[in-house]
Amino acid sequence: xxxxxxxxxxxxxxxxxxxxxxxxxxxxxxxxxxxxxxxxxxxxxxxxxxxxxxxxxxxxxxxxxxxxxxxxxxxxxxxxxxxxxxxxxxxxxxxxxxxxxxxxxxxxxxxxxxxxxxxxxxxxxxxxxxxxxxxxxxxxxxxxxxxxxxxxxxx
Amino acid sequence: xxxxxxxxxxxxxxxxxxxxxxxxxxxxxxxxxxxxxxxxxxxxxxxxxxxxxxxxxxxxxxxxxxxxxxxxxxxxxxxxxxxxxxxxxxxxxxxxxxxxxxxxxxxxxxxxxxxxxxxxxxxxxxxxxxxxxxxxxxxxxxxxxxxxxxxxxxxxxxxxxxxxxxxxxxxxxxxxxxxxxxxxxxxxxxxxxxxxxxxxxxxxxxxxxxxxxxxxxxxxxxxxxxxxxxxxxxxxxxxxxxxxxxxxxxxxxxxxxxxxxxxxxxxxxxxxxxxxxxxxxxxxxxxxxxxxxxxxxxxxxxxxxxxxxxxxxxxxxxxxxxxxxxxxxxxxxxxxxxxxxxxxxxxxxxxxxxxxxxxxxxxxxxxxxxxxxxxxxxxxxxxxxxxxxxxxxxxxxxxxxxxxxxxxxxxxxxxxxxxxxxxxxxxxxxxxxxxxxxxxxxxxxxxxxxxxxxxxxxxxxxxxxxxxxxxxxxxxxxxxxxxxxxxxxxxxxxxxxxxxxxxxxxxxxxxxx
Ligand SMILES: Cc1ncc(C[n+]2csc(CCOP(=O)(O)OP(=O)(O)O)c2C)c(N)n1
Ligand code: SF4
Ligand SMILES: [Mg+2]
Numbered sequence: 018x019x020x021x022x023x024x025x026x027x028x029x030x031x032x033x034x035x036x037x038x039x040x041x042x043x044x045x046x047x048x049x050x051x052x053x054x055x056x057x058x059x060x061x062x063x064x065x066x067x068x069x070x071x072x073x074x075x076x077x078x079x080x081x082x083x084x085x086x087x088x089x090x091x092x093x094x095x096x097x098x099x100x101x102x103x104x105x106x107x108x109x110x111x112x113x114x115x116x117x118x119x120x121x122x123x124x125x126x127x128x129x130x131x132x133x134x135x136x137x138x139x140x141x142x143x144x145x146x147x148x149x150x151x152x153x154x155x156x157x158x159x160x161x162x163x164x165x166x167x168x169x170x171x172x
Numbered sequence: 173x174x175x176x177x178x179x180x181x182x183x184x185x186x187x188x189x190x191x192x193x194x195x196x197x198x199x200x201x202x203x204x205x206x207x208x209x210x211x212x213x214x215x216x217x218x219x220x221x222x223x224x225x226x227x228x229x230x231x232x233x234x235x236x237x238x239x240x241x242x243x244x245x246x247x248x249x250x251x252x253x254x255x256x257x258x259x260x261x262x263x264x265x266x267x268x269x270x271x272x273x274x275x276x277x278x279x280x281x282x283x284x285x286x287x288x289x290x291x292x293x294x295x296x297x298x299x300x301x302x303x304x305x306x307x308x309x310x311x312x313x314x315x316x317x318x319x320x321x322x323x324x325x326x327x328x329x330x331x332x333x334x335x336x337x338x339x340x341x342x343x344x345x346x347x348x349x350x351x352x353x354x355x356x357x358x359x360x361x362x363x364x365x366x367x368x369x370x371x372x373x374x375x376x377x378x379x380x381x382x383x384x385x386x387x388x389x390x391x392x393x394x395x396x397x398x399x400x401x402x403x404x405x406x407x408x409x410x411x412x413x414x415x416x417x418x419x420x421x422x423x424x425x426x427x428x429x430x431x432x433x434x435x436x437x438x439x440x441x442x443x444x445x446x447x448x449x450x451x452x453x454x455x456x457x458x459x460x461x462x463x464x465x466x467x468x469x470x471x472x473x474x475x476x477x478x479x480x481x482x483x484x485x486x487x488x489x490x491x492x493x494x495x496x497x498x499x500x501x502x503x504x505x506x507x508x509x510x511x512x513x514x515x516x517x518x519x520x521x522x523x524x525x526x527x528x529x530x531x532x533x534x535x536x537x538x539x540x541x542x543x544x545x546x547x548x549x550x551x552x553x554x555x556x557x558x559x560x561x562x563x564x565x566x567x568x569x570x571x572x573x574x575x576x577x578x579x580x581x582x583x584x585x586x587x588x589x590x591x592x593x594x595x596x597x598x599x600x601x602x603x604x605x606x607x608x609x610x611x612x613x614x615x616x617x618x619x620x621x622x623x624x625x626x627x628x629x630x631x632x633x634x635x636x637x638x639x640x641x642x643x644x645x646x647x648x649x650x651x652x653x654x655x656x657x658x659x660x661x662x663x664x665x666x667x668x669x670x671x672x673x674x675x676x677x678x679x680x681x682x683x684x685x
Contacts, residue, residue, distance in 0.1 A: 021545060021678045023391070050610040059605060075605035080579050083604050084572060084615050111678060118672035121582075140667035141648060145353075147549075147674065148645035151638070152350035152389065153378060154550045157200040158642045159191040160182075160207065160235070162635040 020150045024111040029104055029127050032146040034136020037124065039064055042071070042094040046082060049073060049093045060124040060137050063097045069134050071097030074124055103128045106135050110146070113138060180211040182647060183629060187237040193228060198349035198375035199296060203235055204646050205352055209359045220263045223252045225277055227269035228303045229296035229375070246277025249284035249293065256289050256478045263363075264291040271301045274310040274330050285339035285368050287477040292362045292369040295332055298377035299384045306380030318380070333455035333469055336370040337448045343369040344451060345468045349376060350389040352646055354400070354466060361468055367476055387459050388466070397459060401467030406438035407454075409463045417457070424457060443471045545677040554640060554654055555633040557673055559663030562587040562653060567596060571608070571623060572615035574599055585651045587661045588624050594659040597624035600651055630655045633662065637673075640665050 037060040040049045049061050059075035073093055081096060082088055088096055103126045104113055117125060117140065125138045148155045185207040193199045210220070220238040224230035226245040233240025239262075243251045248266045256264055266284075273281045273295055284293070300318065301307040307320035311332060315324040336344045343365040347355040355373065362369035374385040387397040399409035399417070407417040408429070416438035418427045427433050442450060451470040458464060489495070543552065564587045565574065574586055578601065588597035599620045607623050608615070630653040631639055643649050644667060654663035 020549075024674075024678055025680070047610050054606065054610065059602070075601055075609075076584070078609045079575065079601040079604045083575055083608060086612070089610070111675070111680070114671050115675040118668060118675045123667075140671060141644075141650070144641065144667055144670055145645045148641050149350075150391065151546075151550060151641075152201065153196040153376070154638050155641045155645060156204065156350060156352055157196050157198055157376075157378075158204070158639060159193075159200060160186040160204070162631065162639045164191045 020147060023150065024114070024147075025109055027110050027146075028106060029108050029110060029113050029138050030106050030135065032110070032138065032142040034127055034138060034142065036060065036139045036142060037062055037126075037137035039134075040073075040093055041065070042097075043092045045090050046093055046096055047089045050078065050082070060139070061093070062101075062126055062134060062137065063093055064134075065094075068132070069101070069103070069126055069128070070094070071099045072101040072124065072126065073097040076123060101126055104138060105130070110143065114143060117143075180217065181625070182207045182211060183627070184217060185210050185237050187235050189234045191235055192231060194379050196378045197228070197302075198298065198377070199229055199232070201349040201352060202294070202296065202355070202373055202375065203232065204642075205355045205359060206236065208647055209356050209363070213360065213363050215263050215363075219261065220265070221252075221255060222265045222267055223248045223255070224267040225269070225272035226303065227272045227296075227301070228377075229269040229298075230267060230272060230303075232267040246272055246275070246280055248272070249277065249280045252291050253284055253287065253289050253477070256291055257481055260290070260478045260482060266291060266293040268293065268295050269302070270295065270297045270299060270309045270311040270332070274332065274335070278310070281335075282339040285336055285341040285370060288340075288342055288367040288474050289477045290366055290368070290479075292365075293371065294359075294362075295370070295372045296375045297332060297372050298375045298381055299329075300377050300381040302377045302380055312381075331455055331458065332372045334452060336372075337452050337455060337470060340448075341370045341470070342367040342472050342474050343468070344455075344470045345370070346372045346374070346466050348374040348385060348388050348398075348466060351466070358468070361471070365471060367474055388464060397463055399457070399463040399465050401441050401443070401454065401465050401469065403441055403443045403468065406435045406440045407465075408435070408438065415463075417462070419453070422453075424453060424462065426462060441467075443468045445470075446472060545679075548637070549674065549677060550638040550641075551636050553634050554631060554637055554663075554665065557637065557663075557665065557669055559654060559665055559669060562661045562664040564589045564593070564661055565599075565620070566590070567621040567624070568619050570616050571604075571613075571618050571620055574620050575604070575615060584666065585664070586620070587653050587664065588620060589661065593661075595628070595630055595653055595655050595661050597621075597626050598628040598651060598653060599624040602650065628653060630659070630661075631665070632657065637670075640670065644670065 036058055038052050038056050038058045040052060040061045040063055042063050042065045053061055061073045062069055063071035063073060071094060106127055106129045123140055127135045127138050129135055217238050222233035222236050222238055222240040224233050224242055225248040230242060233242055241251060248268050252264050252266045255262060297311055299309055299311045301309050306318050308316050308318040308325045310330045312325055313329050314327060317324050333344055333346055345358045347358040358371055362371050374388055376385060388394055395411040399407055409415055414429050416427055416429060417424050418437055419439050448470060454465050454469055563581060563583055567588050578586060585598055585600035587595060588599055590596050603623045629643060633654055640652055643652055650667050652665045653661050654665055656662050
């Protein structure tokens, strides 16, 4: 399928939005980090009674937590980024790509018209979505670019 | 740091051998997933053996930096069985093709499966003999026209999953070369299973059987023409997940959800059923009448062949003593032939091996033609990207200083270089997240040497952008150092750089390019 067409017609709902965990606003920072590490997700959405109120990412850990041991037991809401920017679920991928490449954000929660969280858009998921269009050119490559053969065994 | 254990990476599994598959062959994707998954399995390289028969697919062991045996046609399973009995601690993988394991080696495949030897079989199914230049194979459907069936094959084809189930296999699964994530999961499941794991992978031979599995790989049809099996879940498929499989008097039928049909009416998948009938029924869902299942059909436990054989041997020694093989040979009915006249010496003839074909030149493009967005995305050199200059530090930088540098300069990662400026490592926020966050570690006391990824995968400015996408999408590398021919960092590629490049590449005029 034509990538250009897909990027303009598919929406953020068509990529894998599962790269995140959900936590409650009163969860202590260390528990949130453990949950993220255990599930290998670098993004946590902070919820309050089912509503998204903040975001906390590996980037925040590196900038605000890693050398500040006093914050580790505080509730996550004291250190999260409140009121995160979100994307509407009908945003096309090309819009999302342009939006995310201008902003510092690596993780964008995706919400439906009623504001319910559907998932989180990540840079990785977009790259994977694009690569899925060219399996032969991208997945079927040798381990390093100079591994191509001068002669092949078969055909 | 106590838990900075030496873990293996993808690179540890890449051998230095030139990969002799045709450009674009699906075998590459399987190799990439194997090299990606194995480091996560916690098995030492020197305890792994890849054993193959003959075929393009069977060249696989050369490309894995593990032990390997490229054996005889159809006999990989046999050699592997012997190896497991002799040394049951090894992790053994059998790599085979549809010709190798279903034509000449069909018999051997059946027996390794029913014996339940604890090894993993990966069948690269391209429905063709690739190596011998495109003859039909036991998985080519009737009517397939090839060099050896010019008027169309008149043979009923084999369904590899049905064959494996009939041979009493305890783990049976299917994946497809282009669904890399699914393949990785299936390879992991196969590794974890105790007993023979049989995995069929639909593999595209883009030279002799291109598009054989396009129903399962093309983005616009695959969701409607395949179904991902999930244990315990009703069998639902379709781009809108609105269709399912119902069983009516032992026959599967496709139904649409709604209008009185609910999820509870659908067949629910259970891979652990002792009776293989359920798995067999699923294996008969074939294209184009049904969505073709991908995933684990069957996963059950049964005693393991080599464990029982070895136990019997031990028992026999205990009961009757060690025995003497020579004595056994000479026990009865043996004689010595008296020396006769000198035997004629046989002249050995060494024929020159034919050299393999050289890859035909790829069609030359008109150098003056404007490059399309896709050509730029896949083939242009990395030097055409707008790459930030990396921040380079030495390995004895303290983690505290590194954190501060990343914070003040707003960087996601640092490159680590030696005194000569050559790339030695990469230290990223991800390392802090995975190895430091939540632990009580004094960051001023440790250096980034202990946390960084050593000898990271780097590319050169002349390498194609497509290879960046390869590493990013298959291995999830967010940052990839770009180095000069000597290995000095000159740029840093990242997800972000790729997104920016893509955003600029595609115009809003969406006429097909
Ligand atoms: C004993 C013997 N018979 C026949 C051959 C010729 N031969 C080489 S590879 C091959 C079939 C390979 O097909 P497959 O296993 O599907 O591998 P692919 O190349 O498609 O990956 C055959 C028949 C041989 N090498 N040895
Ligand atoms: S002949 Fe087919 S299977 Fe063999 S290497 Fe070439 S593309 Fe792959
Ligand atoms: Mg084949």
